[in-house]
Amino acid sequence: MSTQQPLLAVTGLGKSFGGLKAVSDVSFEVMPGEIFGIIGPNGAGKTTLFNCLSGLLPLSSGAVHLDGRRIDGMRPHDICRLGLARTFQIVRPFQGMSVLENVKVAAFGRHPASADAEHHAHLALRRIGMDHLADLDAERLSVAEMRRLEIARAIATEPRLLLLDEMLAGLTATEAAALCDQIRRINAEGVTILMVEHSVPIISQLCGNAIVLNFGEMLASGTTRAVLADARVQEAYLGSAVS
Amino acid sequence: MLRRFLPALVPTLLAIAAFCASLSDPYFMEIFIMVGLIGTVAVAWNLMAGFTGLVSLGHSLFFGIGAYTVAYGQVGFGLGPLATWPIAALLALASALFIGLLCFRYGLRGYFFSIATLAFSEVAFLLVSATLWLGRSDGMMLPSSPDALRYLQFDHKWPYGLIIVGFLALTLFISQAVLTARPGYYWRALRDNEGAAEALGVPAMRYKLLVFALSAVVTAIGGAIFANTFAFVDPRSTLGVELSIQLLVFGIIGGLGLLWGPLLGAALLIPAGELLRNYLGSGFHGVNIVAYALLLIVLALLLPQGLGGVLAARLRRRAPEKPAADAKALAMEAAQ
Ligand SMILES: Nc1ncnc2c1ncn2[C@@H]1O[C@H](COP(=O)(O)OP(=O)(O)OP(=O)(O)O)[C@@H](O)[C@H]1O
Ligand SMILES: [Mg+2]
Numbered sequence A: 001m002s003t004q005q006p007l008l009a010v011t012g013l014g015k016s017f018g019g020l021k022a023v024s025d026v027s028f029e030v031m032p033g034e035i036f037g038i039i040g041p042n043g044a045g046k047t048t049l050f051n052c053l054s055g056l057l058p059l060s061s062g063a064v065h066l067d068g069r070r071i072d073g074m075r076p077h078d079i080c081r082l083g084l085a086r087t088f089q090i091v092r093p094f095q096g097m098s099v100l101e102n103v104k105v106a107a108f109g110r111h112p113a114s115a116d117a118e119h120h121a122h123l124a125l126r127r128i129g130m131d132h133l134a135d136l137d138a139e140r141l142s143v144a145e146m147r148r149l150e151i152a153r154a155i156a157t158e159p160r161l162l163l164l165d166e167m168l169a170g171l172t173a174t175e176a177a178a179l180c181d182q183i184r185r186i187n188a189e190g191v192t193i194l195m196v197e198h199s200v201p202i203i204s205q206l207c208g209n210a211i212v213l214n215f216g217e218m219l220a221s222g223t224t225r226a227v228l229a230d231a232r233v234q235e236a237y238l239g240s241a242v243s
Numbered sequence B: 001m002l003r004r005f006l007p008a009l010v011p012t013l014l015a016i017a018a019f020c021a022s023l024s025d026p027y028f029m030e031i032f033i034m035v036g037l038i039g040t041v042a043v044a045w046n047l048m049a050g051f052t053g054l055v056s057l058g059h060s061l062f063f064g065i066g067a068y069t070v071a072y073g074q075v076g077f078g079l080g081p082l083a084t085w086p087i088a089a090l091l092a093l094a095s096a097l098f099i100g101l102l103c104f105r106y107g108l109r110g111y112f113f114s115i116a117t118l119a120f121s122e123v124a125f126l127l128v129s130a131t132l133w134l135g136r137s138d139g140m141m142l143p144s145s146p147d148a149l150r151y152l153q154f155d156h157k158w159p160y161g162l163i164i165v166g167f168l169a170l171t172l173f174i175s176q177a178v179l180t181a182r183p184g185y186y187w188r189a190l191r192d193n194e195g196a197a198e199a200l201g202v203p204a205m206r207y208k209l210l211v212f213a214l215s216a217v218v219t220a221i222g223g224a225i226f227a228n229t230f231a232f233v234d235p236r237s238t239l240g241v242e243l244s245i246q247l248l249v250f251g252i253i254g255g256l257g258l259l260w261g262p263l264l265g266a267a268l269l270i271p272a273g274e275l276l277r278n279y280l281g282s283g284f285h286g287v288n289i290v291a292y293a294l295l296l297i298v299l300a301l302l303l304p305q306g307l308g309g310v311l312a313a314r315l316r317r318r319a320p321e322k323p324a325a326d327a328k329a330l331a332m333e334a335a336q
Helices: A046-053 A076-081 A099-107 A114-127 A143-156 A173-188 A200-206 A224-229 A231-242 B002-022 B026-052 B060-077 B081-105 B110-129 B158-179 B182-192 B194-199 B204-230 B235-239 B241-254 B261-280 B287-302 B306-318 B321-335
Strands: A008-017 A020-030 A035-039 A061-066 A084-086 A161-165 A192-196 A209-214 A217-223
Touching: A008 A046, A020 A046, A020 A061, A020 A209, A035 A173, A035 A200, A046 A084, A046 A161, A046 A192, A076 A084, A076 B194, A084 A143, A099 A114, A099 A143, A099 B182, A114 A143, A114 A173, A114 B182, A143 A161, A143 A173, A173 A192, A173 A200, A200 A224, A209 A224, A209 A231, A217 A224, A217 A231, A224 A231, B002 B026, B002 B158, B026 B158, B026 B182, B026 B204, B026 B241, B026 B261, B060 B081, B060 B110, B060 B204, B060 B235, B060 B241, B081 B110, B081 B204, B110 B235, B110 B241, B158 B182, B158 B204, B182 B194, B182 B204, B194 B204, B204 B235, B235 B241, B241 B261, B241 B287, B241 B306, B261 B287, B261 B306
Parallel strands: A020 A217, A035 A192, A035 A209, A084 A161, A161 A192
Antiparallel strands: A008 A020, A008 A061, A209 A217
């Protein structure tokens, strides 16, 4: 195999809030086409890491490269334009907008004309299987549907890399399985995925590679199987959180 | 196309009707002028407040810029509206961009943004009130000129009413066009959740500056029309905080979520204030103001969504019949 350039390269990323080191010295690389996992207990710094990658928070140290281009320090909308989209752990659709309008906001980025944006918003909704809900008031969706709306908005920006923050937590087994299928399908359509998830079975099912965060530090990285087998991971995370 | 511009078309037709009805009586025409002028400025203010979540308490600054540009342009340089209105628009644009850059650069939001805009307008108020060549707090008269048309000087009030109908229509249609295109979506997204909007590709700074600039320019044109209509400007009526508060009140009572809400608020409250002044003003000093305040409180309690919100909900409840009608029309088209 030729040496491929990573789509996302994070080097020595650190983020502190005052005295609290929420993330320190995290480095990893995501290759094009893969589904990459981030595991870690509550408060480990996973969402903070996502906020840094998507430009919503400035880094305290380190660098982030997207497809060879340095993106830390850029505004979130510029990072989005370069092809990095993210979902939010706390889903909150734009108020007073229908499902379609919510997605349209995201589609406008690459399609300035209203009719084009609407067309592409419908396409994004179809990809996630909720086009039939397009005209519904977004606040009337169920939790599972709101998660899918969140993903529809993100893919409507036409990203190369999609960051998913705990999209499966709190869903029923059937809902989670359906969403897993959709995530796989989006990945198969060419979108690289970086996902935060608590559930070990789901991570080991979906992700080839993963890292484990604990108290903001990177405990392990590598293939998901090796990472999960790591003794320190077993002790720090799996031992306490799963059993 | 028609449905898209309905929220602009219906108020415009109503305004034309009100204008025609006011032709019979100069007093009615004067009330129509105030409703149309302040109502339109309130619509522009609401593009920021209602649609983008940027509640300006300093819009009198832009109104004053418009009014004083016309007054000083004529008194000092002999310039007519053809020159002063565009200059007023440019000055308002520059001030809005300056204040906007300053506020948004430092992340001022919510109450802090409101207070900052208020501070700028109060500074302007004090400066103008102390400036000799702007007439200090006494204000400035626009002298009548033999070249009346060039300075938009008419013997009657109705031509000003006509200008204001045009101003109102233009503002409504432009606003509706922008609101139903990309900027409108971006503004509403920013109002609701700036972080999420930015992560979805919305350039927050650029679009907040855009709405600020648009709103300020329309407001300045309103101030310019005010100066030409009344041939008089003073700090209190064009730069004072009372005007900014009026916009807020008309917006809240009329409905912040609707293009025409603030216009409705103005159309209700300005005549109501006049009525109260006429019938109660001769009694206790200030009793009409107390009655006006009571009216506001009652309306605010009864209609938390604003009068327009209630009306719109009524209309929407009747809407479910519409899809059926559309389906019928489609079926007929298919049959042909
Ligand atoms: N804006 C902020 N200001 C101060 N502290 C913060 C901020 N955001 C997060 N933190 C802190 O940083 C730490 C990491 O939080 P973060 O939300 O990233 O964890 P997480 O791994 O996403 O947790 P969870 O699994 O509960 O979502 C926590 O201690 C949190 O309190
Ligand atoms: Mg989190």
